[in-house]
Amino acid sequence: MSHYIGQSVTRLDAVAKVKGEALYPGDFNFPNQVYMKILFANRPHARIKGIDVSDALSIEGVLAVFTAADVPVNEYGLIMPDQPVLCGPGSNKPFADRVRFIGDQVALVVAESEAIAEKALHAIHVDYEDLPIVTDPREAMREDAPLLHPDKGSNVFCRYRIRKGDVDNAFAQADVIVEGYYETPFQEHAYLQPEAGVAYIDEAGRVTVVVAGQWTHEDREQIAHALNLPEEQIRVIYPAIGGAFGGREDMSVQIVLALAAWRLHQRGINRPVKIVWSREESIIGHHKRHPxxxxxxxxxxxxxxxxxxxxxxxxxxxxxxxxxxxxxxxxxxxxxxxxxxxxxxxxxxxxxxxxxxxxxxxxxxxxxxxxxxxxxxxxxxxxxxxxxxxxxxxxxxxxxxxxxVGTPLPKGxxxxxxxxxxxxxxxxxxxxxxxxxxxxxxxxxxxxxxxxxxxxxxxxxxxxxxxFGAPENCWAIIELEGGAEIEKATLYHAGADVGQGAHTVFVQMAAEALGLPLEKVSLVASDTAYTLNSGSASASRMTFMAGNAIRGAAQLALEKWRNEERPARAVFQYRPPKTTPFDxxxxxxxxxxxxxxxxxxxxxxxxxxxxxxxxxxxxxxxxxxxxxxxxxxxxxxxxxxxxxxxxxxxxxxxxxxxxxxxxxxxxxxxxxxxxxxxxxxxxxxxxxxxxxxxxxxxxxxxxxxxxxxxxxxxxxxxxxxxxxxxxxxxxxxxxxxxxx
Incomplete structure (x- = not known):
């Protein structure tokens, strides 16, 4: 029996990263690819009355300009779909003609080079009607504050309360009371690799996006929803990821890359579309830590x-x-x-x-x-x-x-x-x-x-x-090959390695569970064409959830192997105990x-x-x-x-x-x-x-x-x-x- 749990095994990606051979999304280049740039709003609150793209389209080397009218279902959001994919008129969603922060995306330019795409951005004419700005949440809570989402009726979009015991009576009994007012700041994720990716139509006809994220299947779901396509027609692949820290949980370039490649394909143009954000674009284009x-x-x-x-x-x-x-x-x-x-x-x-x-x-x-x-x-x-x-x-x-919240902590x-x-x-x-x-x-x-x-x-x-009741599960697939003994084990797992070393730990856990040497275990990771939903690389969950899924798949695969199945393939879904939302x-x-x-x-x-x-x-x-x-x-x-x-x-x-x-x-x-x-x-x-x-x-x-x-x-x-x-x-x- 091999023992790999508790061992400081060298990371699977260590040599490739040290030698500069590991490929991040921005490193992918395909023959005949084209380049995309995004027109950001660069204003915090406004209604777009009109967009004129004719001058941009007249520039030699510009293949297409896409606006809100080109998005089939112009909304997305991890928890609630309250954000337009592209802001502007012509959308089928109410109030999608508004921009609400400087990083809202207004138009996409696809061109033969990044320089041409950049030039075309400046040739797009947007007619803005500026709206009142509110930047302090304490002021935004007031009844007379400007509404960011008129369909919601309030700027307060979530509230929770806890009531346990009798606080007033307890304060009356207290010998000492301390009061404090605390303010915590924004924080920028500042990951090494800014947002980047490439999209194309693969050999199976799927809209394929190579990108960095934290949850391949959630990215796929968000893209499919916006494009109004079945999820099976979308493929998401994560290569090496240059940091995340939560900053890649929400969409940045995923949907717009897929949109551009898909719309070009509909026009008979089958060329991969690539984008790489600058650091300045990254800083305004993805979310921050909450103040x-x-x-x-x-x-x-x-x-x-x-x-x-x-x-x-x-x-x-x-x-x-x-x-x-x-x-x-x-x-x-x-x-x-x-x-x-x-x-x-x-x-x-x-x-x-x-x-x-x-x-x-x-x-x-x-x-x-x-x-x-x-x-x-x-x-x-x-x-x-x-x-x-x-x-x-x-x-x-x-x-x-x-x-x-009135319940005990789990044991341990x-x-x-x-x-x-x-x-x-x-x-x-x-x-x-x-x-x-x-x-x-x-x-x-x-x-x-x-x-x-x-x-x-x-x-x-x-x-x-x-x-708080969010559905929680994780899948793993293990395939065993060989004759009299197992010669090769392949683990298929969607879990994202965002730099923390998760993929190394996956292989360690699979080798331990299967009783195999580490070198006999290979990993196919983070590709929705081959792997099932793992949930996100967030909430400190990936080792815990993936480990239980891998153990379950290993046990089933070994049972099949003992029953003479060759190859033995096992699929396992781990579900932890349920959680419940706040009353x-x-x-x-x-x-x-x-x-x-x-x-x-x-x-x-x-x-x-x-x-x-x-x-x-x-x-x-x-x-x-x-x-x-x-x-x-x-x-x-x-x-x-x-x-x-x-x-x-x-x-x-x-x-x-x-x-x-x-x-x-x-x-x-x-x-x-x-x-x-x-x-x-x-x-x-x-x-x-x-x-x-x-x-x-x-x-x-x-x-x-x-x-x-x-x-x-x-x-x-x-x-x-x-x-x-x-x-x-x-x-x-x-x-x-x-x-x-």
């Missing part, structure tokens, strides 16, 4: 038991829904932290504005909600004169404890063990009086009058898999079937004279259930921390009246090698999940969640000030140090 406005009020007894939490969350959804309903659901659940709080009141809203749409981004509502929850807990600790680890240990959820709750692991590594000790850090929480730097170092602590938990009045639900748990301690250095803040040390403990590939787990921890460091310290996405003022990577600063912490200690904790394959939980989002509130706590220790909005740029920190 949140969070008001929180928590009460505790003098013994440090939190007895009441009241929270209001307002999320800026931008111009369209994207995955805001699901992001808001996660934030609603996580805004009271990983704590057993008997009395909870939460009101949460997602609101349309004329900003760039917001959607999935690593952590999916968790970083915003946990920033507020953990800041509240750190403020309670301070108000009570209690150690921040000690107060957490007195309140953390345990097996059987009820969440804010390990948050206390995770917090203890992290705390001990970062210098805390358990004494008879409770947890304490003998070295203290802040200290001066010898020889410097301005530098201070301090340590902050935060923790959290994160769902694994789709939440509209009380919020009661069974939100998730599995979770992962995380704790983080952060040491920062602050220059009190300039506000410059840098990360020195990060201790990050994550219960991953079972590390299928420990090196990849460590890579995920380190990568998440650096990305979260950008969120907390650097990445200042500035908009004004719906326009983006930081539209390049020279104005929107992401971390470089000079910004990473001096040391990251990855503490891999392994308490098996009862449902996980070989006990594995999902983990890719967890290390991201607690970093910003841990930095906020450290800044408080170093400066004496709470800074309840970030990123903690030098200007913001320095301004926060000035007397009120």
């Amino acid at each position: 949140f406005y969070i008001r929180a009020k928590w009460g505790a007894t003098r013994e440090g038991k939190v007895i009441a939490a009241e929270t209001e969350l307002i999320a800026d959804g931008g111009a369209y829904a994207y995955t805001s309903t699901k992001v808001l659901g996660n934030a609603t659940l996580l805004c009271t932290g990983a704590y057993n709080i008997p009395n909870v009141k939460v009101d949460a809203y997602a609101v349309y504005t004329n900003n760039i749409p917001t959607g999935a981004f690593r952590g999916f509502g968790g970083p915003q909600a946990i920033f507020a929850a953990e800041s509240q807990m750190n403020k309670l600790a301070e108000a009570l004169g209690m150690d921040p680890v000690e107060i957490r240990m007195r309140n953390l959820l345990d097996e059987g404890d009820l969440l804010s 709750v390990s948050i206390k063990q995770v917090v203890e692991t992290c705390a001990r590594a970062a210098g805390w000790e358990k004494t008879e009086e409770g947890w304490a850090r003998p070295g203290g929480y802040y200290w001066a730097i010898e020889g410097s009058a301005n530098l201070r170092r301090a340590i902050g602590f935060a923790c959290g938990f994160k769902n694994v898999g789709f939440s 509209p009045e009380t919020g009661k639900s069974e939100p998730n079937f599995a979770y992962g748990y995380v704790a983080e301690a952060v040491e920062v250095e602050v220059d009190l004279e300039t506000g410059q803040t840098r990360l020195v040390n990060v201790w990050c403990a994550d219960d991953v259930g079972k590390a299928v590939n420990p090196q990849q787990v460590q890579g995920q921890i380190e990568g998440a921390i650096v990305q979260a460091a950008g969120y907390a310290l650097l990445e200042n996405f500035v908009t004004q009246e719906g326009q983006v003022l930081t539209g390049t990577l020279s104005t929107y600063l992401i971390p470089t090698v000079l910004d990473v912490p001096e040391r990251v200690e990855s503490l891999i904790v392994e308490y098996p999940d009862p449902l996980g394959p070989w006990g594995a939980r999902g983990m890719a989002e967890m290390p991201y969640l607690p970093l910003a509130p841990a930095v906020a706590a450290a800044l408080r220790q170093a400066t004496g000030h709470w800074l309840d909005a970030f990123p903690y740029t030098p200007e913001r920190v320095w301004s926060g140090l000035k007397p009120a």
Whole structure:
């Protein structure tokens, strides 16, 4: 029997990527291909009264210009179809003649070269009637605010509420109450590979799109709907993917590429259509992390038991829904932290504005909600004169404890063990009086009058898999070939490898389940022509879901092999326990079937004279259930921390009246090698999940969640000030140090 679970197997794609041989969507070139460019609205709110494309069509080398009138079903959307594929007149959908943010797509030019297509864009004449702009979700909630979607009657497109216990009575009993108002920022995904792809009609007559995404079958469904074609007539292929982080869950170039290739084919022009977005196009063309406005009020007894939490969350959804309903659901659940709080009141809203749409981004509502929850807990600790680890240990959820939504966590709750692991590594000790850090929480730097170092602590938990009743399943196919013994196993799986190493883990799990050497297992991945629906590479679900599907398919294939079937082919669908949506009045639900748990301690250095803040040390403990590939787990921890460091310290996405003022990577600063912490200690904790394959939980989002509130706590220790909005740029920190 081969043993590959728990081994740091070299990634399948490592050599090809290091040598530059791996092909990303922008690397594909076909004979006789043509090039597409998109005309973006570049205005935040307007009605298109007319489009004149005649000058563009007269340019030599322009093959076609497509507008809204060319889209059979001019709508799409992952959760609700509220966005036109192309904005303008001639559509069969009401209000599709409006643009609602600067990245709305108005027209497509297909030409013999990218330069000709670019020239033709400037020859398209659009007659706009500008409409009132609203960019603050708090203002957009007002009854007299301009409506972005007149057919909906309100800019508030999603709301949730939780009512557990009696919050008012609990506050009356509390010995200490802390209140906070928190603002979290936009964040740009800034993946290495901007949106790109190529579309053509394949040998079976299918409209085929080679693109980077996170869910091949969802892309196929969205394309088929917009083109009004059967899904079987659409084929989606993912090659190497240069990062995603949630930013590729929603459509960017998928539908318009398919539309262009299909319409050309109808005109007798069978030429592949290619597009590659510039970084500037990418920044306005895909969604961002939601800014949140969070008001929180928590009460505790003098013994440090939190007895009441009241929270209001307002999320800026931008111009369209994207995955805001699901992001808001996660934030609603996580805004009271990983704590057993008997009395909870939460009101949460997602609101349309004329900003760039917001959607999935690593952590999916968790970083915003946990920033507020953990800041509240750190403020309670301070108000009570209690150690921040000690107060957490007195309140953390345990097996059987009820969440804010009135149901217990699934079995396998390990948050206390995770917090203890992290705390001990970062210098805390358990004494008879409770947890304490003998070295203290802040200290001066010898020889410097301005530098201070301090340590902050935060923790959290994160769902694994789709939440709140969203249908959840994953398919795998395994084929075994050979004579007397198995000579070759082929795994067919649609799961996207967006850079996290999923495909390597798939092969490891298949080899383990089949008892075969790794070299006998091959993978056919992410091609809807050969693979069945895997669900998305999101929600920290892919290892968990794919692993269970692969184990099931392996078991069935081995049974067929033992029954002399040659080749033996098995198809298996894994379905986890069902989840349920929020009750509209009380919020009661069974939100998730599995979770992962995380704790983080952060040491920062602050220059009190300039506000410059840098990360020195990060201790990050994550219960991953079972590390299928420990090196990849460590890579995920380190990568998440650096990305979260950008969120907390650097990445200042500035908009004004719906326009983006930081539209390049020279104005929107992401971390470089000079910004990473001096040391990251990855503490891999392994308490098996009862449902996980070989006990594995999902983990890719967890290390991201607690970093910003841990930095906020450290800044408080170093400066004496709470800074309840970030990123903690030098200007913001320095301004926060000035007397009120």
